[in-house]
Structure formats: C-alpha cells, structure tokens
Amino acid sequence: MLTRLSGARIVDPAHGTQQDVRDLYVRDGRMVDRPRDGERIDRTWDAAGTIVMAGAIDLHTHIGGGKVNIARGLLPELGRQHSLAATDVCGACTIGPAPSTLATGYRYAAMGYTACFEPAMLPVNARQAHMEMGDTPIVDKGAYAMLGNDDFLLRLLADGANRAEIRDYVAWTLHATQAIGIKVVNAGGISAFKFNQRSLDVDEAHVHYGITPRTILRELARAVHDLGVPHPLHVHSSNLGVPGNVDSTLATIDAAEGLPIHLTHLQFHSYGTEGDRKFSSAAARIAEKVNASPNVSVDVGQILFGQTVTASGDSMLQCRNSRHGRPPKWVVMDIECDAGCGVVPFRYRDRDFVNALQWAIGLELFLMIRDPWRVFLTTDHPNGGPFTSYPHLIKLLMDRSFRNGVLASINPEAAAMSALGSLEREYSLHEIAIMTRAAPARILGLEDQGHLGPGAAANIVVYEPHPDPEVMFATPRWVFKDGELVAERGEVKTVICGAIHTVKPDFDRGIERKLKGWFEQHHTQSLSSFKIDDEEVCECGRAPRLAVHACRARTA
Amino acid sequence: MPLRGATCGFCGLLCDDLEVEVDGAALRVVRGACARSEAALAALGAVVDPVPRIAGKPASLDAALAATVEVLRAARRPVIGGLDVDVAGMRSVLALARRIGAVVDHAGGSIKYRNLHVLQEFGGITTTFAEARNRADLVLLVGDGWWRRFPRFVERILAPNGTERRIVTLSALDPATRLTLPKDADVLALDAPLTGMPAVCSMLNALVEERPVKPARLAGVTPQALQRCAEWLRAAQYGVIVWSAADLDWPHAELTVQAIARLVRTLNGTTRFAALPLAGSDADLTANAVQTWQSGVPLPASYANRSVDFDPNRYALRNVLARGEADALLWVSSLSGAAPPPVPGMPCVVLTRADVELDTAANVQIPVATPGIDAAGHLLRGDKVITLRLPRLREGGPPAVSTVLDLLLARLG
Ligand SMILES: [Zn+2]
Ligand SMILES: [Zn+2]
Ligand SMILES: [Zn+2]
Numbered sequence A: 001m002l003t004r005l006s007g008a009r010i011v012d013p014a015h016g017t018q019q020d021v022r023d024l025y026v027r028d029g030r031m032v033d034r035p036r037d038g039e040r041i042d043r044t045w046d047a048a049g050t051i052v053m054a055g056a057i058d059l060h061t062h063i064g065g066g067k068v069n070i071a072r073g074l075l076p077e078l079g080r081q082h083s084l085a086a087t088d089v090c091g092a093c094t095i096g097p098a099p100s101t102l103a104t105g106y107r108y109a110a111m112g113y114t115a116c117f118e119p120a121m122l123p124v125n126a127r128q129a130h131m132e133m134g135d136t137p138i139v140d141k142g143a144y145a146m147l148g149n150d151d152f153l154l155r156l157l158a159d160g161a162n163r164a165e166i167r168d169y170v171a172w173t174l175h176a177t178q179a180i181g182i183k184v185v186n187a188g189g190i191s192a193f194k195f196n197q198r199s200l201d202v203d204e205a206h207v208h209y210g211i212t213p214r215t216i217l218r219e220l221a222r223a224v225h226d227l228g229v230p231h232p233l234h235v236h237s238s239n240l241g242v243p244g245n246v247d248s249t250l251a252t253i254d255a256a257e258g259l260p261i262h263l264t265h266l267q268f269h270s271y272g273t274e275g276d277r278k279f280s281s282a283a284a285r286i287a288e289k290v291n292a293s294p295n296v297s298v299d300v301g302q303i304l305f306g307q308t309v310t311a312s313g314d315s316m317l318q319c320r321n322s323r324h325g326r327p328p329k330w331v332v333m334d335i336e337c338d339a340g341c342g343v344v345p346f347r348y349r350d351r352d353f354v355n356a357l358q359w360a361i362g363l364e365l366f367l368m369i370r371d372p373w374r375v376f377l378t379t380d381h382p383n384g385g386p387f388t389s390y391p392h393l394i395k396l397l398m399d400r401s402f403r404n405g406v407l408a409s410i411n412p413e414a415a416a417m418s419a420l421g422s423l424e425r426e427y428s429l430h431e432i433a434i435m436t437r438a439a440p441a442r443i444l445g446l447e448d449q450g451h452l453g454p455g456a457a458a459n460i461v462v463y464e465p466h467p468d469p470e471v472m473f474a475t476p477r478w479v480f481k482d483g484e485l486v487a488e489r490g491e492v493k494t495v496i497c498g499a500i501h502t503v504k505p506d507f508d509r510g511i512e513r514k515l516k517g518w519f520e521q522h523h524t525q526s527l528s529s530f531k532i533d534d535e536e537v538c539e540c541g542r543a544p545r546l547a548v549h550a551c552r553a554r555t556a
Numbered sequence B: 001m002p003l004r005g006a007t008c009g010f011c012g013l014l015c016d017d018l019e020v021e022v023d024g025a026a027l028r029v030v031r032g033a034c035a036r037s038e039a040a041l042a043a044l045g046a047v048v049d050p051v052p053r054i055a056g057k058p059a060s061l062d063a064a065l066a067a068t069v070e071v072l073r074a075a076r077r078p079v080i081g082g083l084d085v086d087v088a089g090m091r092s093v094l095a096l097a098r099r100i101g102a103v104v105d106h107a108g109g110s111i112k113y114r115n116l117h118v119l120q121e122f123g124g125i126t127t128t129f130a131e132a133r134n135r136a137d138l139v140l141l142v143g144d145g146w147w148r149r150f151p152r153f154v155e156r157i158l159a160p161n162g163t164e165r166r167i168v169t170l171s172a173l174d175p176a177t178r179l180t181l182p183k184d185a186d187v188l189a190l191d192a193p194l195t196g197m198p199a200v201c202s203m204l205n206a207l208v209e210e211r212p213v214k215p216a217r218l219a220g221v222t223p224q225a226l227q228r229c230a231e232w233l234r235a236a237q238y239g240v241i242v243w244s245a246a247d248l249d250w251p252h253a254e255l256t257v258q259a260i261a262r263l264v265r266t267l268n269g270t271t272r273f274a275a276l277p278l279a280g281s282d283a284d285l286t287a288n289a290v291q292t293w294q295s296g297v298p299l300p301a302s303y304a305n306r307s308v309d310f311d312p313n314r315y316a317l318r319n320v321l322a323r324g325e326a327d328a329l330l331w332v333s334s335l336s337g338a339a340p341p342p343v344p345g346m347p348c349v350v351l352t353r354a355d356v357e358l359d360t361a362a363n364v365q366i367p368v369a370t371p372g373i374d375a376a377g378h379l380l381r382g383d384k385v386i387t388l389r390l391p392r393l394r395e396g397g398p399p400a401v402s403t404v405l406d407l408l409l410a411r412l413g
Helices: A066-074 A076-081 A101-110 A123-134 A151-158 A163-177 A189-194 A213-227 A246-255 A283-291 A315-324 A353-368 A387-398 A400-407 A412-417 A429-444 A469-474 A511-522 A534-540 B035-045 B061-074 B087-100 B109-121 B129-135 B153-158 B175-180 B194-208 B223-235 B254-267 B281-295 B317-322 B401-412
Strands: A002-010 A021-027 A030-032 A043-046 A051-054 A056-058 A113-121 A140-146 A181-185 A233-236 A261-263 A296-299 A306-312 A330-335 A339-348 A460-463 A478-481 A484-488 A500-503 A546-549 B003-006 B018-023 B026-031 B078-084 B123-126 B138-141 B166-169 B186-189 B238-244 B272-278 B328-333 B348-353 B364-368 B377-380 B387-390
Touching (some): A056 A429, A066 A123, A066 A306, A066 B109, A101 A113, A101 B281, A113 A123, A113 A181, A123 A140, A123 A339, A151 A213, A163 A181, A163 A213, A163 A511, A189 A315, A189 A339, A213 A246, A246 A261, A246 A283, A315 A330, A339 A353, A387 A429, A511 B129, A534 A546, B061 B328, B078 B087, B078 B317, B087 B328, B087 B377, B109 B123, B109 B254, B109 B281, B123 B254, B153 B175, B223 B254, B254 B272, B364 B401
Parallel strands (some): A002 A043, A056 A113, A113 A140, A140 A181, B123 B272, B138 B166, B138 B238, B238 B272, B348 B364
Antiparallel strands (some): A330 A339, A478 A484, B377 B387
16 A cells, blocks of 8 residues: 655754755655656645644653552542543543543544654553553553652662663563653652652662662763663653752763763753742753753753643652642652652632743743754653644744743742743744654664654654744644554544554573562562563553664664 | 362452362362362362253253344343353353443442442542561451451461461451461450441541540440540551451441541551552452442443443442342352342343352253353452462363353454
C-alpha cells in the first residue's frame, strides 16, 4: 500500500533547514523516498498549502503509574465536570486535571503527538504504569525508571560498590521494568524523608546512608552513560519549588562532571531569593550555565494558570509544599524501599505574585536558552498545567506581542521583577519543530521518530497555516500514525494501539544473585515476581510491538 | 506429584511464595498456606468440569452466550456487579459497560468507600508492606478482623523472622494471633471494643495534638493507657497505623478513618508516621484502579447516555437495586465465590467461580477461571502500588472472565 501526501511545505529539522514544497510517500506505515518504478499510488492526500511536520514527541508527561491514578481518585469532582462523551470510535471518559488514560491518548493524537514518555515510573509500580500506558490509545509510549532513592542502590553506594556493579544494577532495572531511561528524583531525598530528614542539599549527607546527592547523581549519570543508554540521566533536582534553589540546580549540573544529563521541569528549580518577598527569578543564571554546558539538556515544566494537580515522586518536597495546595487535600506515600510519591492539587492564579513569577520564569528559560535542540516544550503535565495547553504555550513562544499582553495582565509586582518584557526572541516554526520533534527523538535515541526521512515511522501531522499559532497547533487537519489517519481537525478517526519503546543494554547477570538475597530479606515479593518480560509487557501495555533501541556501551 | 510456585489471590497480601501440589484437578498448598487459600483451593480442587447453565440446566458456552446477549439486548438499564476480577477481566467489564451503558460497582463498594471517602475529603499519608516490614518501629493495629482477613500479615509484615517493634492493639487480639507475635514483643493492648474505636481514635488525636483534654476512661480503656499510647506514638521514629476498612462496619465509619488519617498527619509534623489500610481482597483495588485510569473517575460509575459519571450513593449497586433503577443484572465474579444479591423478577446473568452453586436459578450461569488457578491474571496488591502476575496453576478449567466477556462483546457487535 503506497500513499502520497502532495503539495505541503515540509518542516523537518532533522534533515536540514530548507522548507521546500514536495510530496511525501508512505509505504506500509513507513516513509519512503519515492515510488518504485511502475509502483501504483493507492491514495493521494492533497495537502497543498499546508505545513507538515513529523508526529510530535512529549519526553516528559505523567501519563501512567500509581501517582496519576491517585490524583484521579483524589479529585473525582473535577473529573466529573469534564466529561467526554463517547463517539463512534472513542469510549466515554473524563478529562479533568489528571485526565483519564483514554482522554490522554485521544487528545494527544488529535493535537499531533504520536509518542509520549512517562518520566517517573517507580520500578515496583512498573506493571501498573505499563497497564495505564497500554490503556492510553494511539500514541507510542515509553518510561524512565526511577532510581536513586531505592535502598538497594543507596546501600551499594554507602558500601563503596564498584562502578561495574552499579552499572549492572542500572541495566538490570531497565530490563526488569521495560524502561527506556533512568530518572532520579530529588537524589537521596525521598529516602531521607523516610528517616525524617525534611530537606537535603546536594552536598548534605543522607542521615542513614551517609552519602550525598552529589555522589548519587554522579554515579547514576556515569552508569547511564557507560551503558550507552541514549537518553542521559533524567534529573529532577533537589529542592523542588524552594526559593533559592538556583544554587542546588547549578550544583546538580556540576555533579554530572561533564557527562550528559537532562534537567527536567527546570522552571521549578530556577528560583532566587531577591526582593521583598524573598522570591525571584534566577532564570538568567540558569540559562547562562545551560548555554555554556553542552552536556546539559532541559525541559521547562512551564506553569499555566488554572486548576491542576501535581503528582511527583518527590514525597519530601510535596509534603513540604502541601500547605500551598488547593483544594486542601493531598497524599504522600513512602513506597516499598524503592521510592515515594506526593500528590498535591494546585490552582495557579495570574494575580498571585508567586504563580505569576513562576509563569514568567518558565518563559524566560525558553527564551534565554539559545539552542532549541537542548530545551524541550513541557508543562510537566499535569504538574505545571495540562498538556492540552501546548498550543497556547507555543503561541507565547512565537508571538511576542501576545506574550507581552499576557505579561501586562498578571500580578504587576511579578511582572516588574521579570526580564520577560525585554526578551525579543520569537520562536520560528523551524525551532518549534526541533523542540517538539527532532530533538526529543534524538535525545531518546528513537532513530525512526521525529523526522520524515526514508525509514521513519509515517507519523505525519498536516497543519493549516493560521496567523494564530495556537489555532494552527490545536487542531491539525490530519494526523497520521504509522501511516494511518488517526485524527482529523481535532476529532479522533481511528483508535489504534501504540508501541512500547525500551532499551536493553548488555550487563552481567551475576548481579541477580545479590538482588535475589536482597529481595528475600527485605521485599514482600520475589525477584521473579518483580521482573516483567517482553511478552508480559506487551500484554499489559496492549503493544503490537516492542521497539528496542540500540545502546552503544562506552566501556569494555 | 508436581509442585508449582503460586501466588495467592485470596486476600490483598498477594503472597507470592506458595508451593502448591497439583494432582489432576486437586490442589494442595504445601508451603505458604493460609486459611483463605486452603479453603478456596479445596473448593476449586473438588470441581470437575463445571458447565454453563441456562435456567439451572446444563448448556453449552455457545448457548449461554446467546442467552446472555438476549438478556443484555433487552435491558435498558443494566448493572454490572461483583467485579472480583483481574486486570484483563476488568478491562473487558469496562468495554462491555461502555457498550451497553451499564452502571458498574464492586461487591465490596461500600467498604472500600470508607477509605476512598477520606481520601477524597482529606487525602492521607500512607506506606506500603515493605516499608512497614523494614522500617516501622511501632505499629498501631485498629480493629478485630484483620488477622482473619489478612491471615499472613503477622508472618510477612508485622513480625517476619521475629522482628521486634512496639505494637499497640486497640482491640483485643485473638489468642492465636497473639501467639504468632515474638515472645517478648513490646505490646500495649488497649482492648477497646469495636464500638469504642471512634472515641478512642479522637481521644488519641487530642492527646497527640496536646489539646487540653482530660483523658477519661473511654470504652473500657484507662486514661493511663491512653496517655501511654499517645507517648508511644510520639516517640516512634517510623510509626504505622494498620486497619482493614471491612472491620469498621458501623454508620459513618469513615469518620474513624478520618480520625486515623488526621492522627497520622499530626504525628508527621514531628516524626514519620504513615497509614497502611489493608485492602485489595476480592480485587476491590484492582477493579477501582482500572476504572479510575480508563475513565478518570472511580467506582461506582454509570456509563449510561454515552458518558461516564461517578457518584458513590447514586450508583452504589445496592441503592440502584433498592430504587428499582435496574432491569438486568450481570454479576461477574472470579475470586471470592460470592453469589449475586437476590434480584427477584429481574433477568440475571452470573459469571462465577467454578465451585459456586446458586440457590436460585439465574437465567444464565457461566463458570469462569479464577486468576492464579485456571488462568494467569494480574491483581493489584493491598498497599496500592504493586501489581503482581498470578501464574496459572493447572490446565483445563473454565475460560477467563476476559475471554467470556470478549466473546460476548463480539456477539453484541
Ligand atoms: Zn519530577
Ligand atoms: Zn515530572
Ligand atoms: Zn493468602
């Protein structure tokens, strides 16, 4: 089956900057260069006058796993208010601040997203995370396994384990949980909270294990790098949301010692303590450091005004920030000698000084970090706001006068303290395509995603140009996933199941002997119950395909 | 005789260390047994070739499905109850509910709601089995039925290999359970009757918050004992409060759960404390979790009018039946062996565990596989974080819930 998409202007940054009008060809779900000699074209889509990009990729969105489900259960009154009626192809569901998995898949696809990555999969909760992602239709999925607060690793580090052992454990975790990357959340802090430590700075010792976050960060970044896992260690830094956390964020960058790291929801970690309220933007300092550190990539975690719910692995800081929560009900969990979580609803208000400045700080980061290949478009869904606000966020980046209009309407004290009004940069379509397509594919090691060259998955989004980028990006004319039309003008047309993306680096399975003993002594399930094999993950995740991406080990 | 590794799905602990001797259909737990697994395996092991029935008479699966389709096609306000099923089963239940516009509720819905209500009003600070097992230096036990409902809790979590920690019991322990505690365990027994739980819990709150209260004798507990308990709670480094909502069976029991949640939150101001509500039996957490992630709202829910809605009173199965708002009942049960509530005059289709014999003839009865026995299946454990795969133990046996419901869906078109 050969399909042609004709006459569109192609924006495909993975293959250069030229945006020429040309035809695209799809054979059996994959992009091809041109038809074979004499090959019949089965169908042509007339896309004259449109702008075409590859399917978008969200590399940090909380779409699966227990804490999102706790958020749903905590706020049923908000879910009820946002009911989505069934259609001929979609099931009835709701889209509250923590949307149902069904609504998540439908809306992402309708917006032109074809792959989403759950950034905080607790290893002990991996099965449920894969199940929730499996019930998130249409888009491809993958997840980062959380390490760095699990007693096994902290014990290894405290005992001065050698790097090979740490590397083997990291690789084993990737295999056992079917993950594509490793995330560390408040390194050591979630564990320290279980010992009643209420904060933990980068160079402060864990009260029980005696090791510092710096050590954990360095060793995990090293292990991920040495294993050749494409995605760098994904780091949720210390002191989430704490005024003055700029220092620990800069220290976190240094802790990587030049190895690749990805700093997530950077907005929540770019705060100073200047001004009467002892809360200020430190975006300029952070951006300067990021610009000067080619080993660092970031996503912003932009906040947008309105009701949302924050769901984080960071039990320590969520407990601390819970007093700001609205409505005032929240959940904190210590989890299975492995991790933790905290779920706190938030209502970000544009008239509130702190919220307004948070909003400005996020935009400052977007505009001050120069390289669009190293800064990604996220709201840390749902923590800063729902993913459905991405078109609005794109407009804020592309349209300076619109941005300044919003700036003029927020808390004036916050607006006055922000440099945002003086930032002239406007993102181009090309740059938006980099940060939402080409760059996330590259940083995750997804060879066949995020571009439209031959061999790529035929994930194609056809936009109608519009003077208002929010309109253009909200409802593409057509969205094709693996060559199939899945959405048209915001309406889902076909519901399919997406693949699961993983990595499986080589490692020495001897580590299992040690792990088996650990499980028998401390855990309440056996090692074999814990592990998820390929067949099981595809069943749980309803995946037609497990896409295993290559790792190039950097050690002998 | 072949020995097989097994996971027990008959309470929320999901113990995965069982060894079961499989002799034809007969099953015997030789390691990791509990009263619940022994009873269930004995019952299931005694059943040979269960068959579907129509109006009490044996029938083929094909005929039973055809009869079910007829019932569901004629129904305008169907309800689906039971729901002690695995994840795949629940996925199919929800697909069917969306297809026929049904109200769905778990058999233990009102029990589960005692905890859920407090979550939705207040939130909570909770912990999991391995945290409690490895970290707790004090465990406060509320209620008088957890040892029957979660038979291996002491062995696997409270006192594995004789681990010592302070234990406070609000209700008198039964002597057999008392014997399973380490010999010189530091136990403070308050021995209040169940009816005294609300008063004792709120008094403990007041004492821990250091409100100016004079502890009086409460529900038979001396003021000294209450004071001592509050001191122990405050002195704990990592305290855990354990209860099973099923024990708290009185009007407005959610107030007691709320008092516990408040106690935990207060204690967290200075030390670490967490709640560990024991649940997960009869797949109540599994059913609720799948419903919640797929639709965004928990059980009980209605899928009428092509949309989904949640309302803990309006859609509670017993309320729907009492108000006469249903015209057909589909009962889907694979673990508990529970029969549906009587619904005289209403068509009733029943999927049950293979050993269940109904008192009254349902229109259709279809035996289904029990997860972890005749089919593999996934269940969510009682501490809400871990989902385990229960491997299949023996060949043959009836089809899985998801298999039956998917056939039904295909026929409904
Ligand atoms: Zn995070
Ligand atoms: Zn996040
Ligand atoms: Zn058992």
